[in-house]
Amino acid sequence: MYLSDFIKKPVLSPKGEKVGKLKDVIVSSDHSYPIIKALKIDITGKKTINISWRYIGKLGKEIILKYSLEEITEYKIQKHDILLLKDVMDRQVVDIEDKKIRRVNDIKISPTNGHYHVIGVDIGVNGILRRLGLNRIAKPLGITSSEDLISWKDIDPLKSDYSKVKLKVPKQKIKKLHPADMAEIVDQLGLNESLNILNSLDDESAADTLEEVSPERQVSLLEGMDSQRAAEILDEMSPDDAADVLADLPDEKAEELLDLMEPEESDDLRKLLKYPENTAGGIMTTEFAYVDQDLTVMEVLDALRQMAEDVETIYYVYVISKKGDLVGVISLRDILLSEPDVKVSEFMHTHIIKADVMEDQHEVAQTIAKYNLIALPVVENETKLRGIITVDDAIDIVLPTAWKKRVPRMFGR
């Protein structure tokens, strides 16, 4: 049975007289397969009333009441009640596993133990044909496809309000998705829906997702959300990505967000924002591993354990002199293969391949490709280490991830 089988069907009194038409079906969202609690009925020539399920005798092509209208007291809509036609039918469903946005074409209802349960939503062609009244014509013509149903227990409203987006996967499971997949969904949805999804994630997952979203969308998402929350998400993002977004925001807004962020993070960002967007300084990250040149291998390993959480890569460790100059670089392999009590200055590479903060980003990408590096140090005034550019950022310069899906989208929805 489907919702479209009942909607607008006549409602009869116990004596068999037509008293009105079925307008909507009210279910309670408390149950994982919601039970029909009441029917909303358009009384002929009068206004609509909600009639509790216990007064309903039969639900089918005709709806028959057990009592006459005078004997019935009206059902009051409660907090967790859903109006199936008004709130669910024709709305969007986001199928998170398959990264698709579909529409509710019909709603499947099944009788069990004297109650009617909502089983799931029909997102297939059959639902459309049924509602257009074409299913009887379609069947003989052989235009049938298998049922395309999403089980109700897999559906979760993003907000408590059911008229907003529904997800095929419950909120708790969203976090398990890869941020890049999450971003693909956010890019496809409207701004409001994308905000709902981001707001349902914790700061860290929201930050990871935001890093993967297309640049224009990043800006409008940050502008659209509460400033405090935006600042918290920026805190969690890696500094180079955060700086890129801030550079695209209007100056006033960027300043407001920087003030709301944790001082430690915002200081880094302010430094990064000084550099033009397409230079090495503009794309570098400030979270890199570095050690003093007097440390032994043993001490370096200890230092690395402390830093590992916060830095972009631990494979390259940069060596800094007492005066703060970049004097060498060691790889994780060098460290592991050296004796514990040797000083790093004894085996570090002193011929360092590096980029100036003002160097063009494409040259940076070429350097990384030419020397097969995992990361490239970025310096100011020849020796002052300011940041690093990792190979994944270099790939982004050569192959912008977002364009492939953006091109067609600019023509329409």
Next chain:
Amino acid sequence: MGPGIITANVDNDAGGITTYSLAGSQFGYNLLWTFIPMIIALAVIQEMGVRMGIVSGKGLADLIREKVGIKLTFLMMVALLLANFGNVLAEFSGIAVSAGIFGVPRFVALPVAALFVWLLVVKGNYKSVEKVFLLASSLYLSYIVAGYLAEPNWGLAAKSVLMPEISWNTAYITMVIGMVGTTIAPWMMFYIQSSVVEKGISLKNLKYSKVDAIFGAIVVNIVAFFIVLACAATIYTNGIQVNNVADVSNALVPLAGQYASLLFAFGFLNASLFAASILPLSTAYYVCESLGFEAGVSKGFREAPVFHGLYLGLIILAVIIIMIPSVPLLSILYLSQVANGLLLPFVLILMLLIINDKRVMGEYVNSRLFNLISLATVVIVMGLSLGLVVTSLL
């Protein structure tokens, strides 16, 4: 460059330019007054589309589906598909005509154009597509230049804008419907709202987008104004009979010089190509997304068969029909504008229903003035369309 400007430029497509140049050639300066009410109506309607897109974050087709259910949506989509197919035919016939002006036969020009459109969308990257669009938009200025080169009688032009002499014969009314139908096209309302949603413009930038929408409405009408002006100053004044854009372009050579003629023809080719790149794809998107089919160019044919079927179907069918040697190009152009005119009031009524719904728009529902202007547009266009149907039956 905002969605308002791009939409406005796509709006002056093959059908539009043909209609405007015939209006100037046949009625001289007389029809120039229509641009004042059209600017007002178009600005109001574009602003409504932008506001709906920003506030709801959804496209027009989606909102219609959520407002009136699947039956009306389905009907609307079938009507839109037919009207837009008419428009796609018009764009490709525009390509055929302008290729003809440059001496390229249509059986060469059409497949090349179709391939160009397909490659631009499927293989092009964002930056290059944007550059092509920017270039295409600036080329519309060629019409304003052509208008100046034609040395119009400015006094007469000003007089017919301020003190119009309206006549009530069938030919005149038909031309007015054609002009309204092409200036305020139904697909355009879907397109502008989708672009706004696509760009993800937030509520805080609503002001700027409104300005962009209104500015776009003014720009499209100014370009159209100059097309009418150029033809009025030359072809009408010299009493030359023209039937299509090729005639117009040829007639301009002795009257306004080689450059004005070339600019006119080149602008026409550009406009047809520009709209042909956008219309089939956006149509496929609206239909699929409102009915819940998988949509997207990056998805394969197996994944999104309906989408790809519609998109390629529209292009291929249009090219095949226009390739038929004896196909009446002018009637196709003209009929596509009439289809627009007939569909327009229904789209507007649905827009009004949605934009006055507090559940969707919250505090951003329409003001009384906006409702009044758009209702007046509905009534006038419906009246004109009914008039056209009646007169063509008599």
